[in-house]
Amino acid sequence: MSLNHLLLRRTLKNFLRINGNLLRHQSAVNINATRTFITSPSFSLLDPHYGCYSSVPLRNFELGKSNSIFSRCIHSTVTKLSDAAMEPKLESADVEEDDGLMNEFLSRFVWIIRGKISETFPDYDKKTVDAMLLMIVEKVVSEMEKGSFEQSLKASTENRDWDLSEDLWKTVSEVSNMVLDDMKKATKKEKMKGFLLSEEVQEMCRFAGEVGIRGDMLREFRFKWAREKMEESEFYESLEQLKKEACTQEENNDSPSSVEDASEVKSEAVSLPKRRGKIKYKIYGLDLSDPKWSEVADKVHEAEEVLWPQEPKPISGKCKLVTERIFSLNDNEDPSPLLAEWKDLLQPTRVDWITLLDKLNESNRFLYLKVAELLLSEESFQTNIRDYSKLVDVHAKENRLEDAERILKKMNEKGITPDILTATVLVHMYSKVGNLDRAKEAFDTLRSHGFQPDEKVYNSMIMAFVNSGQPKLGESLMREMEARDIKPSKDIYMALLRSFSQRGDISGAGRISATMQFAGFSPSLESCTLLVEAYGQAGDPDQARNNFDYMIKIGHRPDDRCTASMVAAYEKKNLLDKALNLLLQLEKDGFEPGVATYAVLVDWLGKLQLVDEAEQILGKIGAQGDALPFKVHISLCDMYSRAGIEKKALQALRVLEAKKEELGHGDFERIINGLIAGGFVQDAKRLQGVMEAQGFTASQSLQMALRTSQALRGRRLP
Structure with a gap:
């Protein structure tokens, strides 16, 4: 039995x-x-x-x-x-x-x-x-x-x-x-x-929260990690159980019947519980009068507070009326008195404040930002570093640098050191507004925390270097990305290539172009044009022409901008015949010059004092129905001033003075030198004052030319 x-x-x-x-x-x-x-x-x-x-x-x-x-x-x-x-x-x-x-x-x-x-x-x-x-x-x-x-x-x-x-x-x-x-x-x-x-x-x-994983994704990861830990624990428990069974079998090896009875008892113990105690409850259920159940209830309550978020308090009565008044506030009204009254009525916790902020964010964005900033100093809100970084990020994305820096100042006054997420926000913000020093400071903070920058952080820093005119530092970060197997985007390559091209750095432009091809990006019309511009800026029209011909060979049809860059390269060495031959050859292939090409020709002919030919080119621009580019007015003012055509020179000068904010240091120097060469000394002197008002300082050669012209000719009357 x-x-x-x-x-x-x-x-x-x-x-x-x-x-x-x-x-x-x-x-x-x-x-x-x-x-x-x-x-x-x-x-x-x-x-x-x-x-x-x-x-x-x-x-x-x-x-x-x-x-x-x-x-x-x-x-x-x-x-x-x-x-x-x-x-x-x-x-x-x-x-x-x-x-x-x-x-x-x-x-x-x-x-x-x-x-x-x-x-x-x-x-x-x-x-x-x-x-x-x-x-x-x-x-x-x-x-x-x-x-x-x-x-x-x-x-x-x-x-x-x-x-x-x-x-x-x-x-x-x-x-x-x-x-x-x-x-x-x-x-x-x-x-x-x-x-x-x-x-x-x-x-x-905690680590996932620090790197930006929150909400439903964090909850899924949490249950996944807990399930993996539980499966690992069960695996080791099964190994221990197998070990115990093996030991029991060795001890009872001489008694087969004992082994059979023991296995039967063990199977029962695993599948169903064995009764070893008194049942102290009635047939209708447990007797919950035992003190141990109060301890169990407390433990369950504490566990639920950790696993499930606290529910906000219900809002009713006078508190509901105050809430409605808060939502009806105008942008220029101070919400502090109503917030204080709302606090006295509800006695809110952090979850109540967050619920109020979420509703404000949906109805009135500006009021939400004001209230969120006020709550940073509210004790019941239990402010943490995430609240500061979130506000800074919101202001940075909406290009409100002053507001973002005000939040940062409050954060520093509280003695809170920026963490990884906050430093990442600062890198993006300062890179976007072009503040290279602060961007580098935030970038160094990231590295001091041992954080390896991701692609977005690298991109922001590279663009900060490019916008500040330091493409070589941006290139070094790009090489660091490649060393970490992070592939830079095509936009980053093009930004570096454009920066090197504008500065005439042909070695840097060549490196970036070669790196792009190794990365799998085929030469495009834009990249080829930038190489032509780079060699043109460097004064090497032969290499510019080689890249121009290579672009045609690989199937790209030159556009107006690329042709203008090639003509400008010839202008550097005054090779007018080669430029005209190029234009005639392109016209045979169906190319029609546009405003950019005509603007380069007008500038070139103006420097050669070929006024009639330059005006013919101007007529072609007018025939196309396009407005004259701003750079053309600079060329015309210089040409007419040197040719002594006063009416047209002063007309072009008035156009330039109306848009003086767009003039650079080199533009001022060229216009003033042209006015001095044409004898318009008084106008040149006036324009020098405009130049200094714009924050530019005249070169020594220009100052010497002005003093010499005043001594020799005197001040010209208008």
């Missing part, structure tokens, strides 16, 4: 001894009614007539695989009913210790079975239902003791004298399985909560 049957026999004896008086004292009506309904062939907890099939989802039940589960269920149920009826003192020493797992199993199982019986027989009182429970248990245990449970179940439909129906057996077994599954899920959930609160998972979450 198996250990399972021995346990059932002992349980049945205790049950009959303890509950004999109860059965004898039941009223005859109740006992007879109970026997009648239980032994009736129509008694079924799954009968659709009673509406139980649709309300209780039952699972598939295989009889051959459920004996151990079913036996333990019956054993637990008998013990539970005997304790509920008489509450005797148990004699065995094995049941002196409380077992919380068994208590939970019994509580769930008996509660579900009682509910099913009450729904099936709603007209019977509690005593009758209790008697029915006892009768069900007595019949089931008697069949299990005989070892003929399978055969009895198969013959239940044919043998009308058999006591219990097949559906009743299935219901009890399915309830047992359902309770066990729910307990396993609850155990796994509690175990998962423990790993969610573990130090390793919290440390990873």
